[in-house]
Amino acid sequence: MSDAIENLFHEERRFDPPGKFSAEANAQSGIHEEAARDPLAFWSSEAEKIHWRKPWDRLLDSSDAPVYRWFEGGRLNVTESCLDRHVETHPDRVAFHWEGEPGDSLSLTYSELLAKVCQCAAALKQLGIGKGDTVAIYMGMVPEITIAMLACARIGAAHSVVFGGFSSDSLRERLDDASCKGVITQDGAWRRGKVVPLKENVDLALEGQETVTSVLVLERCKNEVTWSEGRDHWWHDVVPTQDDFLEAEEMDSEDLLFILYTSGSTGKPKGIVHTCGGYLTGVSSTFRNVFDIKDSDLYWCTADCGWVTGHSYIVYGPLANGATSLIYEGTPDFPDQGRWWDLVEKYAVTIFYTAPTAIRTFMKWGEEIPKSKDLSSLRLLGSVGEPINPEAWMWYHEFIGGERCPIVDTWWQTETGSIMITPLPGVTTTKPGSAATPYPGIDAVVVDDEGNEVEPGHGGLLVVRSPWPSMLRGIHGDPERYKEVYWSRFDGLYFPGDGCKLDEEGYLWLLGRVDDVMLVSGHNISTTEVESALVDHHGVAESAVVGRKDDTTGQAIAAFVVLKGGSEGSEELIQELRQHVAAKIGPIAKPASIVFTPDLPKTRSGKIMRRLLRDISEKRQLGDVTTLANSDIVEAIRDGATQSSED
């Protein structure tokens, strides 16, 4: 049976970049072609835009493939590119405007940020942490999370940021796996006006834990904490007292910069390893070209530093380019559903980067909310994390972008380190729902089961044929798993695990994880396409579909649907939605069952957990759901699913 995905999806709309945008854009037409003629020359010239203490001797070493080494012999400290060089040229430019959930705020210039990073770095050294050690960072979105990450980088310690929404068990697993020596945390973090007890979770995670010797604790919520003398240190006691300059540790290009865990759908989390020179080259290049950053811009990425998007496009990419960014601590609905748009208005945000799940949530809340705010400062919008369905793309374009902002739908992974497939604003004509083409210097194609390139108009598997600077260097402590997961499907090709369609014009349409693809009566159908068709219906806000076992068709399509404005579903609506899908993509894609639900189970970074919905649909015992952002929804969906299959 062929794994190639049926070609069901058609999208005719297209948007040319506005002429003025193109004329002034950082990336000019011809950039793809030029990079394709000599990718290594392209990466070499991109690498020259970061600061090296000593240039590399060798651009790329493939002798140990699939572990590739970039800029071998090069020496640098990434914080000098992100901080020191900007302090020399524009010390008073703001690096971050930060707004707390309760409404407090703070701005840090590049020179202030460098000073704070140096002080935190010196404090870490005083606590016995240095080059080669790993430090876990378990915090909310306070300015100090970026300071902590950069402080580690300053002294050559690797950071392992663990999302502040994770449990003490998840933290413990990650502390053990990377043999962390220190933890940086807070007393508590604000979330919808409530305190998340981070320090308490750290205490639990450290019971009987053997490698951590120091814990640095920022006071944020002033909630009560217990204290372990000798191990625990208040940030305000040991950081501000330090010198405001500390010489950066000189690192090799291939020295470890950070480990970041991705949970994946099965098994133990994978500690994805990134190194200094290649990673910074990738994020700095893509940030400049994809987000078209200018001195006059105010950039806001709504991600959390606990995810790779926060690492690459809140911290390292923007700072390497001397950008001014906004960081917001809280949730979009606190104190009300207009908070994000209030922030855009207040800070006159020009470039805005968020996830499809957020866009669909705002669609559900209604366009009246953004319509009542002044969003005219915006000039460029971005999307990341999941396929963005054309309906959400159009809503984003119309109600957030005021029909004037290019949208960059950026496909990439924790493993790829930086953006891989994306339009370049000012260069690329966009089509709603397509991430367009590979970034310059990236050799990504769609192949069939045998690894042969598919013809235009066909679906298959996305692969990357050549190494790129910001690629992962491995899975921490498990070189075999690295080869097995990413390199065993096709010899010599990096396999990200995503399905993809190549259209007649060479545009790529990401179709979701290959594990999620459904097989209905011998047809491979992508979840993304059916979900897209459902959301295209005027009453539908969000949907998730999965294949559940079926005696006749192999798998049957089970759909879960969230309606707009909290409406209730009906039998008529179920029939209407099935017809709608049939009309949009064909009768084969008609869901066998549709369950209405107030919400969908999502990971904390907003990706739909289809595996869980499959378990529900096939009436399996559910495993641990505590890593879900909204675990309470599971019961509600299960009740609905049971009812509908009994009907």
Ligand code: 7RM
């Ligand atoms: C950045 C990030 C990676 C997975 C990836 C895809 C999915 C991400 C898009 C997308 C379609 C996009 N890192 N994905 N971006 N799918 N279009 N623009 O999300 O490691 O957490 O996830 O996310 O399946 O493999 S991640």
